[in-house]
Structures are given as structure tokens and as C-alpha cells.
Amino acid sequence: MTIAINRERLAATFAELCEISSPFRKEGAIAAYLKDKFAALGADEVFEDNSAVKTGSESGNLIVRFNGSLPEQQGFFLSCHMDTVEPADGVKVVRTGDVFSSKGDTILGGDDKSGIAAILELLTLLKEHNTPHPMLEIIVTTCEEIGLLGAKHLEYDRLLTTYGYALDSSGIDHVIVGAPAANKIKVEIKGLAAHAGLCPDAGINALTLAAEALSSLRMGRLDEESTRNFGVIQGGVATNIVPERIVLRGEVRSHSTDKLHRYTKEIYDTFEQTVARWQGGPATGDKRPLVTFDIIGDYPALSLADDTPVIKRIRKASAMAGKNLQYIVAGGGSDANIFCGYGLPTAIIATGMDKVHTLEEQLDLNDLVRLTEILHAVATTPF
């Protein structure tokens, strides 16, 4: 049995959300809008946490609680992020049939306002029909798009529920049950500057050392669960100066913690060995190149077994509602990884968003309706 979703109300909510500009760190207006909405829907608590001082956003994360009337059933949370990428100034939603897009000069913002719209429609339906449900907590984070900053600084001790669902993936009718962990890596090679024409022998070329190390490291897909990439290189001053300083920025991702460590260590070892092999001449004297590393664990892996409550619950609910969901493993990192790292198992539900982070971004209302049906099933199926 599926609930009759109010399609036009859902469409209007989605468009209204998209037209509240909310690029990362400028979430003040949408946070205020959402606080009012949640309060009007009868939330038992609407709380803005203190993360703004750490993220630099106009707003903290929102943690909203609806106690529900079924205390004997375990509650859960739903999460979304309220920030978008840019350009997001003056978003105007264009609807063509059932498909939403922007006018073409901004993003649409379906990432992640599709999820927020579905949550608001869910809560409206529950209130309207006075439907019994367990405790629901809604987490709406800031600054997801710039390194999951809101989630990293969430006030976790305010949460009463212990697992949940993040609504934040393109596609529809799938649930992400695995996502890799990632390390961010900065490598700095320090050589020695010299005039490239007059006395090149007196220099230590940091760029050729970087090139040598990089070319002996495999990049891209390393195995079925791991990837490696260097995406930024900075350094050098002029063509007639031996480059003294090169900074490289890269990442390693893996679903396996062991492999994440191993592939990260390979980078470390390769650069160390390359620099150690370097041989100077009389003009460089006792000068040696130096390499330093800054390796940061960006986010932990997300890995949810079939027998965990978070997966059992959505499997049961979707079966009861006649929904056939795919359970997949993905390659990205999101707030859900951070929640998992804090001991809160979080599955990611696809919201129908499409071509996100582009000016051609789209969303089909029919997908948004399907998402809301899934959420309603999860919220109302006894578990």
C-alpha cells in the first residue's frame, strides 16, 4: 500500500527551496526558512547547533525532532544538506511537464533540495493524516559541498536516534550501502632555485623530482575497491629559474581500510625514495632535496551489512510498499560516511537528482514522488 502523495504541493515545495539561494557558507536564509517550516509541522525540537563557528557558515546544522506516538518502536533519522555548489545566485526554476531545471545560468539545487522537499512532504502527510510513527529526527547539514564540514562538526550528542538515511544521491530506487574511505594528501618537494641558463647545475629541480615520483605511481583505478589521483600541481616561478618548490595535491580512496593505508604509504615511500636517489654535483654542495607530507583522513568508509537494522528496516518497508530497490556500492564520500564514522549507520537513498553540479541539472517530479513514497513507507511500516 502506498500513500497518495500531494504531487503539486511537493512540486511547489521543491521549487520554493531551489529558489532560496544557499551556496555553501551562505545557508542563513534557507536555515531560517526550514526552522519555520519544521516548527509549523509540529516539531518537538528545532535546534541549530554551534557548528557555524567552525565551518564559517551563516548557519549551524539543524537537528529537528518529531517524537512521534510510537515510543515502543525504534526511531531513526533522515538527513540532507542545505548547501549547494555554485552558481546559485538567483535560481529560477523552470518546469517543463514534470521535469524541473534552471534557466540555464545557475544550478538547480536538486542536490540536495530534492531530499529536503521529500522530507517536508513526508512530515506534512504524517501530520495531515495523523499517522502514527516512531521518533523521527531530521538532520540538515551545512557546507557538505566543501568537505562535509557541517557533518564533521555536528553536535552528535544532541541526537537521540542511532541510525538513519541520508537522502543524497542521483538516480532513483537505489540505496547505497557501501562507500569508500578517503585520505587527502599534500606533498611538498623543496629543491633549490638557480638560474636555468647561467648555472643550472647549482639548482635542484623540484618539478622533475615530482614528475619522476608521480610517473612511477599507478593512478586511477588500482583495484576493484580503490582509486588514486593527483589533481593539483602548483609551483615554479619562471622558465629561466630551476623550480625550487612544487606542491601536489591528491587523494586515495578505498572501501578497504588496509588498502587505503597501503596505497597511501606507497605515495609516501615513492616520493621518499625518489628524493633519496637524487644525486647532486659539485655546484649543489651538500644541499639535498626535501619532501614533506600532509596526509589527512578525509572521511571513513561506509559499509552496511544486510542484517543491520538500518538495512533491514528499509528492506521490510520497501517490500511492504511494493518497491523494488537496488542495494549498491558507490565511489563517493558524503555526510553519511561521517555519520558512520561517529557510530551512526547511515544508508544513502537516491533522490532522483540528475546531472548535479552542472547548469543542465534536472529533476523529474515523478522521481521525487517515488522518493517520498519510500520515505513514507520507512516511517510508517512497523519495525
Ligand SMILES: [Zn+2]
Ligand atoms: Zn549532495
